[in-house]
Amino acid sequence: MAITYALLAAFLFALSVPLGKLLLGKLAPLELAAFCYLGCALGLFCWRALSGPSAAAERLGRKDIKWVAAFTFFGGVAAPLLLFEGLRLSPSSRVSLMLNSELVFTSLIAVVFFGERGGRRLWMAVALVTAGAFCLGLDDGTPGAGKGLALVALASLSWALDNNFTARVSAKDPLAIAAIKGLVGGIINLVLALAVYGRAAPAAPAILALALGAVSYGASLVFLILSMRELGAARAGAFFGAYPFMGALAGLLFLAEPLSAGLMAAFVFTAAGVALLAGEWHSHRHFHPVLEHEHPHSHDAHHSHHTEANTPAWHRHHHAHGPLSHEHGHIHDEHHLSGH
Structure with a gap:
């Protein structure tokens, strides 16, 4: 059942890209980022109300404020805005594959700035994912697609910073961390949206975005945590790492996006890079x-x-x-x- 939970978490998270692409026809990127993250927070608060407090997790304290501020800004404000701005300009299948760069950025930051161990696998993975990113831009004739993919790469970098800052408080309640990030990030982006666009978002798309956030970000996290309790963080994370490929497939199937040689090459390169990083599980x-x-x-x-x-x-x-x-x-x- 734990593997099913991990794959379900990946599938729900993957849906955020193609479904977000559809909602961008009705909502601006700032609005979509705001409502998705508010929906995530709402979903997690509801889950916590139903499941009760976590006896195993420690609460956040004053010493954690700097890390909370950092991961909320990068993970709750900057990353979703950059993602949806990039998604507005690029096909969702290519955006999904570009999100593989988050794993590489996370590992690089951990090694360079936080003293974690890296090795030959990491640098090979960096080269492969970089080659995959290059392939994504080779044969895409969509106007502004190159800029869009660059914005998605910046979103991945922001989430990588978020991951490393969150790791500084990894012993704390993960649901509380995600709920804070969703609530504060969502409110900030909503205020920015009101200031920039000078309008209230249309009600029906806003409700759909709230639901998307609750399912793709909130429920996905719950299933991932459930899988981690049996599989451990490494194995659950390896299964969850399938989400970019699920998202790319969903874009091809449901949005009728074209399958090109560049997209197929990117799929191969990024899959090989992710497999190398996931293969850091070893025995001796x-x-x-x-x-x-x-x-x-x-x-x-x-x-x-x-x-x-x-x-x-x-x-x-x-x-x-x-x-x-x-x-x-x-x-x-x-x-x-x-x-x-």
Whole structure:
């Protein structure tokens, strides 16, 4: 079921691009960005009201304000506006594939600015996704399409910054983080839209945009979190990484966008690049030193400190890890950050 949740999350998120393209015929990019993110916040608040507070996640505090401000600006204000401005100018299938650059930008920023480990796979992935982006602009005769794809690349960069800033508070409640980002980002873009366009958005398209945000951003996140609880962040993220290809296929099938040699080449290059990054999951014998920290977790090879039968499957508390040597599949996460 966890794999189904991850793929469903990817599918719902992928729909935001072709359906957003349709709504851009009725709403301006600022308006669409505002209502989609407000819809996301509304959907997440409803889910939290139904599911109750998370016992495993820590609440945001004052020390997190700088990170909240940063990821709200880049992820909640700048990125959706850039995306929909680019989508207005470019076919949705090409926009979807260009969004693969977010994964590469995220990895590059993490390595260059936050000291995370990179390697040959990362640089090969950068080259492949860059080649794919180049192919997207080769045979597209749509006026302004090149500018549109450049704006989508900037949106991907903004979301990559958002991802890295959000990682600084990764132990906090992910639904609360996304709801804050959606609410504040949506309000800011709505105020900007009113100031720029001097009009109220048409009601019917605005309601549809709210629904799109609730489903493609809100429900998608809920399903992704549900899948992470069983698969772990790395494996769930690998399945979720299929969303650009789902979005491109949806644009071809439902919007009757043309399939060209450049688009097919971009598909191959970007798929190879994403596969390289997803393949950072590896297995070898490694050593864990003594470590004390606090984060949400379940009982696995690194968390066997409970013997009580009634301990919740997913919980949070301060705990210690003793020295441990073992072998298993892993990525470079908070338990595997050493240069092994």
